[in-house]
Amino acid sequence: MAEAKAEAERSGRGRPTLLYATKRLELAIRARLEEMLQGSGVTALQYTALTVLAVREGVTAAQLARDSFVTPQAMADMLRVMERSELIDRRPNPTNGRERLVSITDRGRAVVETHAQAARELERRMTADWSPRDVEAFHGALESSWRALR
Amino acid sequence: MAEAKAEAERSGRGRPTLLYATKRLELAIRARLEEMLQGSGVTALQYTALTVLAVREGVTAAQLARDSFVTPQAMADMLRVMERSELIDRRPNPTNGRERLVSITDRGRAVVETHAQAARELERRMTADWSPRDVEAFHGALESSWRALR
DNA sequence: CAAATTTCAGCTTAACTGACATCC
DNA sequence: CGGATGTCAGTTTAGCTGAAATTT
Numbered sequence: 010m011a012e013a014k015a016e017a018e019r020s021g022r023g024r025p026t027l028l029y030a031t032k033r034l035e036l037a038i039r040a041r042l043e044e045m046l047q048g049s050g051v052t053a054l055q056y057t058a059l060t061v062l063a064v065r066e067g068v069t070a071a072q073l074a075r076d077s078f079v080t081p082q083a084m085a086d087m088l089r090v091m092e093r094s095e096l097i098d099r100r101p102n103p104t105n106g107r108e109r110l111v112s113i114t115d116r117g118r119a120v121v122e123t124h125a126q127a128a129r130e131l132e133r134r135m136t137a138d139w140s141p142r143d144v145e146a147f148h149g150a151l152e153s154s155w156r157a158l159r
Numbered sequence: 160m161a162e163a164k165a166e167a168e169r170s171g172r173g174r175p176t177l178l179y180a181t182k183r184l185e186l187a188i189r190a191r192l193e194e195m196l197q198g199s200g201v202t203a204l205q206y207t208a209l210t211v212l213a214v215r216e217g218v219t220a221a222q223l224a225r226d227s228f229v230t231p232q233a234m235a236d237m238l239r240v241m242e243r244s245e246l247i248d249r250r251p252n253p254t255n256g257r258e259r260l261v262s263i264t265d266r267g268r269a270v271v272e273t274h275a276q277a278a279r280e281l282e283r284r285m286t287a288d289w290s291p292r293d294v295e296a297f298h299g300a301l302e303s304s305w306r307a308l309r
Numbered sequence: 310c311a312a313a314t315t316t317c318a319g320c321t322t323a324a325c326t327g328a329c330a331t332c333c
Numbered sequence: 334c335g336g337a338t339g340t341c342a343g344t345t346t347a348g349c350t351g352a353a354a355t356t357t
Contacts, residue, residue: 027282028188029207030301035185036228037308038178054347057179071314078186083348085316107314107356132177135304147300150293151180154285158187204323221338233324235340240322257332257338 027154038131045127051120055091059121060128062097062113069108070099078158096120177304188281195277201270205241209271210278212247212263219258220249246270 025033042053051059062068074084088111091097096117102108113121136144175183192203201209212218224234238261241247246267252258263271286294 024298025302026210026278027285027298027301028192028278029211030298030305031181031185031188032207033227034301034305034308035181037305038181040228041308042178052346057176057182060176061179069314077183078190079347080349081315082317082350086347089316105314105357109315128176128178131308135177135307137307139300143296143300146293146296147304148174148177148180150289150297150300151177151184152175153289154297155180155184155187157285157287158184158191158281202322219338229323230325231339232326232341236323239340255333255338259339 038135041131042128045124045131049120049124050094051096054087055096056120056124056128058087058091059096059113059117062111063118063121066112067102067110069102070111073111091117188285191281192278195274195281199270199274200244201246204237205246206270206274206278208237208241209246209263209267212261213268213271216262217252217260219252220261223261241267 039053042056046053046056049056058073061073070084070088071081073088074081077084088097088099092099095114097111098114099109099111102110136147139147189203192206196203196206199206208223211223220234220238221231223238224231227234238247238249242249245264247261248264249259249261252260286297289297
C-alpha cells in the first residue's frame with residue numbers, strides 16, 4: 010500500500026488522475042447547466058443533446074448512441090422523451106425504410122437559443138484568462154482523447 | 160434558426176461545445192473503465208472514488224460531496240455501499256464528534272492496485288502521441304476549469 | 310442468412326428532494 | 334441559537350440486459 014501512495018506522489022503530488030479529473034469537471038458542468046436550465050423544462054442532458062442536433066441534421070438514433078457511448082436503448086429513451094416534448098422529430102429515411110432520422114424542431118432550436126448566451130458565459134467562465142490557443146488546445150485534447158477510446 | 164447554424168459555423172465548423180465534448184469524453188472513459196472492471200465487483204464510479212481516497216486520508220463525506228458536485232445524500236449512498244463491501248471504513252473524528260472520517264481499507268487499496276496497470280494503459284491510450292507538455296497542459300486545463308465552476 | 314436499427318419489457322443504480330437528529 | 338454533518342424515507346431518472354420485429 011505504501012507503493013500506491015508512492016506512485017501517486019511520483020505522478021504529481023497527489024494530482025487526480027485524468028480519468029477522475031474529467032469526471033469531476035463533467036459533474037461540475039452538469040450542476041451549473043442545471044442551475045441555468047431551472048424552470049425551462051429541459052434537463053442538462055437534453056440541452057446538451059439539443060446543442061449537438063442543432064448542428065447535425067438527419068442522424069439515426071443508433072449513430073447518436075455510438076457517438077455518446079451509451080446503449081441504443083438509453084438513447085431511444087431520451088429521444089422518446091424529447092419527441093414527446095416536441096424538441097425533436099423523427100421521420101423515416103426515404104432511402105432506408107428501417108431508419109428513422111432525428112432532427113431538431115423549431116421549438117428545440119428556440120430552447121437552445123434561449124440559453125445560448127448563458128451557455129457561452131459558462132464556457133467563458135471555464136476558460137477565463139486562457140489564451141485562444143489554450144482554448145483551442147483544450148478542445149483538441151478532449152476530442153482527440155475521445156476519439157482514441159472509440 | 161439560421162442564426163444558430165451560422166453561429167455554430169463561425170465557432171468552428173460544427174465543433175461540439177466544450178460542455179458536450181467533456182461529457183462525451185467522460186462517457187467514453189466510463190465505458191472503458193467498466194470493461195476493465197468486468198467481474199471485479201466494483202463499478203467505475205466506485206473505482207474512481209477509490210483512486211481519490213487512495214491519496215486522501217481521513218476526509219468527511221460532506222467534503223467529498225462538495226468536491227464532486229453531488230449532494231451529500233448521493234455521496235452517502237455510495238459510501239454506504241463501499242463500506243458494506245469493505246472497500247472503505249468510517250471512524251468518528253476524535254476531535255469532532257459529529258464527523259465520520261472516511262478512509263480506504265487495505266482491501267480497497269488492493270482493488271486499486273489490481274487495476275492500476277490497466278488504468279494507466281487507458282490514460283496512455285487517451286494521450287498517445289502527445290508530448291509530456293501536452294499531457295500536463297490537459298491536466299491543468301481540466302483542473303482549472305473545474306475550479307472556475309466551484 | 311447475417312448484420313443493423315428500432316422497439317418492448319423489466320430491472321438496477323444513481324441521483325434527487327424533503328425531513329430530521331445531532332453536534333460544535 | 335445558527336450552521337454543518339450525517340442519516341432516513343420516498344421518488345425519479347438514466348442507464349442497463351434480454352428479447353423480438355423489421356429491413357438491407
